[in-house]
Amino acid sequence: MAVPGKKASKQFSSSTTSMASDEDLQIYCQPCDEEGTRLPVHGYCTDCKEHLCKTCFIAHNKNRLSKHHKLQDATNMPQVLQQLSTSIHTGQSDDLTSPCLKHSKELIKCYCHDHVELLCSVCVTLEHQTTSCKVDYIPDISGDILDSKEYQVILNAVNTTSDKFQQKVEDVKKMTYNSNSFVKESLAAIKKFRQEINQRLDELERQTEHAANVIQQENNKHLKAAETTCEDITKSLKISSDKIKHLNTTKQADTLFINLKLAENKMKVMKEKLLTLLSFDIKEYNFQSNDVISNLFKTEKSLGTLIQKTFNTESQSVLIKSRQSSREGEICVETSKDEYVCFITGMTLLAPDLLIIIDYANNAVKMVDTSSQSVSDQLKLDDRPWDITTVTSTEFPVTLPDKQTIQFISISSNKLIMKHTVKVGGDCYGISCYQGKFVVSFLNPAKLQILDMNGTTLKTIDGKNIFKDPWFITCNRSSIYVSDCDMKAITKLNWQGDMIGSYSGIRTPRGMSLSDDGTVFVCDLVREVIQEISGDCCIRKEMMQDLKNPYAICWCEETKKLYYSAKKNDEKYDNFLHTYKLS
Structure with missing residues (x-):
């Protein structure tokens, strides 16, 4: 001793x-x-x-x-x-060589599951010492990442985002071509109009041509900027993709884990840039001749005006598309653990082949494998859940209205696991997440709250004179959409809480889902249709009819599939997810 x-x-x-x-x-x-x-x-x-x-x-x-x-x-x-x-x-693994983003002299060695962050020892000591944080040493958990579902999901996300940027270049080229074509037509109209008047209009003609040429130059300038941005990002994503593949092939699990998480964070930034490009507006013009000049050109100082065609690019891309729908089939979501006929009130997509659904009638959260078309796991809750949204590829919150609580749930080893809860001030129903912020809808009284990841209220939006019965909500970078069952409307708000649009042509609005191009898909329960509403809530189209009381809905951008549940009080419909392919 x-x-x-x-x-x-x-x-x-x-x-x-x-x-x-x-x-x-x-x-x-x-x-x-x-x-x-x-x-x-x-x-x-x-x-x-x-x-x-x-x-x-x-x-x-x-x-x-x-x-x-x-x-x-x-x-x-x-x-x-x-x-x-x-x-x-x-x-310690020799692969732990990546520097911490916060502490450049320290190496990344740990991972916090609760905050979804890569950490060095300083991060752990200063910011993640609470007992609620689940922190793991990376070599202890990285072995399972090789050829895992998470590896496939993030790699697919990298490749999908890269494809979207490549497609955006083509879209901008097409829009620029159309705009320039209208400008050329305007120039032809100018020429024709000029022929009807005398030589005194030459100077005015040159002025108007100059205005058109300036528009062309601006269009080409914007096109060049969009091309450069998309090409640079595409190259960067290709490098990330190749590196991830190489690390997986060479079994460098630790570095692969880190690079996958970095790529996942990178995707959030890339998606934000993509949304910026999606909101890019290239105007179209027609030439409108000056009737006064036709008779009194000696007293006028302008040959005419290039009139801008005003429209919203986000909604235009939706409305120009003519979606064709074809029924693909049904997925049975009834299990042996169920006591009642299913009532699916909410759903969210974690991956193209992985849906998480809320079964209100059976107090359950269910994990649905769309490839095998089966329920792969089921988690029983102690109270009835209502809605769900996605935080990360493995974590999501669920609203429990009667308990006035948000329950966080994660996936580990293909199993659903309950994590922490957040207490909220009211009967919480709809929930949607965008870049670390939650929007939650409440009844009695009707209101919305914007919360951070810890449940801290950042803003409260009173429903008075705006909405009365907000059962469902969804959001994106610029807008929050509310499905109001009482006012029979879809209401659009900005993140400051101001009402900026509304569509009231829906009899019984229920669940909603947003596409990347700004389309809002809405279930109309009693009329048994799914409506497609433009992002500015100005125009709608009944894209799917005779659907047997559609209730909740989820759109998959990668596969172009639309999933919806039914509330028919009939097990032949309510125990299934119904799938349609849109093209």
């Missing part, structure tokens, strides 16, 4: 001093010795290869980065000082 004063073998040295005297040959706590304090030894860490005093021994067993280390008591520990290896954690 080691006691103060026990002499060590002379071939070993202290971490800070040379063994020049008998005093230096004694065994002391090595971490404290490095700070200039010599304390008696209480135990030994085989991973760090250090002798520890009682205080360091206890702290070592509690610290997140060292609690998995193997410790020996004073009886079993080496009785001589051990030389420190070049790495404190001898079992």
